[in-house]
């Protein structure tokens with residue numbers, strides 16, 4: 001009896017030693033257009049509504065990153081930056097239309113050297129066949145919300161159900177049945193939700209029907225001091241499509257719109273509520289599926305040796321400035337959520353405020369896997385930050401560059417130190433001239449006051465212009481303007 005007990009004790013010790021020396025698994029959870037403000041853990045105006053309990057749980061048990069940003073706030077370029085660890089001008093993916101060069105180096109082509117098996121499920125938005133993953137099942141283009149097809153190495157496979165459920169089901173099938181259980185894994189789960197046109201799974205359609213969502217303070221922004229923002233075409237009132245976006249009966253709504261008693265403000269408010277109902281019904285679907293994946297790790301007893309990271313391809317406007325969509329270098333779209341739970345490494349409930357960017361993710365994955373990152377990747381490993389040890393020479397500013405002309409957002413680039421932001425608009429709407437904006441983020445976090453013409457700010461602006469030149473040099477941004485590939489409207493974008 002005693003001998004039996006000792007044996008159990010010894011095997012327990014061996015197991016504990018094994019777990020310690022074993023490389024950690026990585027579960028990467030990635031959304032499309034998930035606003036920082038949508039996540040309760042970030043303490044937004046929706047936080048008390050408790051709509052993201054599984055994602056919030058990750059922040060409670062791990063580290064919340066408050067200053068993680070993207071380099072180009074639109075779907076495909078963000079994914080290219082994620083895989084290559086490079087800004088758009090280095091990976092060649094400037095917008096959503098031109099082809100991505102899959103032959104270039106990407107982290108997943110190297111992570112196997114560290115003994116990892118890799119798999120990706122869901123949205124990549126990078127036309128052409130993805131390379132380097134041991135297993136992949138990806139949505140063609142944007143993919144469909146309901147009954148999506150997935151591209152695989154063997155061809156296209158049709159699935160039934162909502163995309164968030166299908167993507168999770170496929171990931172779980174690989175996890176349970178196809179992976180090599182003796183190797184660590186890098187599992188990437190890329191949801192389409194909550195991208196426009198915000199179609200939830202049927203079980204969530206009615207979830208928020210009686211909910212009144214709090215409005216942002218800037219819902220009725222008049223864009224005073226911001227010439228470029230005036231020209232937007234992502235206004236909830238003016239540009240949100242009634243039929244496709246808000247799924248209303250268009251004829252009934254037309255009658256409604258013709259009602260002269262309805263003020264512009266009231267129309268904005270009603271459309272905002274309808275938008276939030278669908279957006280959060282999609283978020284609820286993601287959160288539930290995040291819970292399913294976390295439960296599985298726990299049930300298998302490997303949650304202690306699995307790093308879970310949650311992020312999005314960029315932020316989104318949930319009515320701030322009267323908008324939906326992304327693209328701008330303003331905080332709501334420039335910033336993205338990032339939460340990391342690494343048991344034994346990230347301190348539970350901790351918050352990091354260092355400047356991080358989506359070009360850092362590739363090098364972070366490689367660092368975890370013990371694989372050296374190629375010297376031309378442009379990010380930094382975030383592993384020291386997970387350990388609570390910010391390197392002394394950590395970056396002091398971030399570079400951003402948007403190359404498209406979409407939703408009334410003209411081409412622009414800029415630099416942010418977290419406290420100050422300088423933006424240079426130079427695209428069509430700037431009419432051939434450089435048009436600058438400058439924000440004091442500490443005193444004006446909502447970016448309502450462009451202070452570029454304020455003489456009191458002159459020396460700070462000069463300093464930020466020097467920073468702008470220096471960061472462009474550092475990342476080797478060419479001076480030549482990029483001519484964007486236009487979408488061929490004669491063909492349907494099938495892939």
Ligand SMILES: [Ca+2]
Nearest residue numbers: 032033075313
């Ligand atoms: Ca997106």
